[in-house]
Amino acid sequence: MDAASAALPVSSDALLAQLTEWGxxxxxxxxxxxxxxxxxxxxxxxxQQPGVSSLKIKNLYLRDRKKRNYLISVEQDREIDLKALSKEIGSGGLSFGSSDRLMQNLGILPGAVSPLAMITGVDQGVTFYLDAAARQVDVINMHPLVNDRTVVMARDDFFAFLERIGCDLHWI
Incomplete structure (x- = not known):
């Protein structure tokens, strides 16, 4: 484990071990x-696996003017308009959260933002939104809390992960 991963509240290796333990x-x-x-x-x-549809995502850690925190995961080529997104999720004044808040609320460093960070985010009150395109794919590609690794996880296993950690899933 490298020094950056060792500084995380939940290391990438610990997350992967937990996923395995949960089956x-x-x-x-x-x-x-x-x-x-x-x-x-x-x-x-x-x-990419032949015949397997995948969702490749980009992730935004956002904060609104009421200091509520959001993790938004959308298809990687989707254009994001923060004003339109604010309306869609019913939150005003969205802006990007600082790297300090990212570590505090999701337990990760910039560049490694991932839905799997909700393992920390749930306890910090972060609200998670996922692109509705995820309903139509077989697998989702995401970083396991560090940006030099990617996990390809079956959609249903990812949904089971969210359920296990008590994360409410909101669609966008």
């Missing part, structure tokens, strides 16, 4: 650190 399957890929959608697209081909 949730995934395929783990290790790669160069990815910070942008463009970088992710460079390594996605090796993760």
């Amino acid at each position: 949730l399957s995934y395929t783990l890929f290790t790669h160069v650190p990815l910070r942008t959608v463009e970088e992710a697209k460079q390594v996605e081909a090796e993760m």
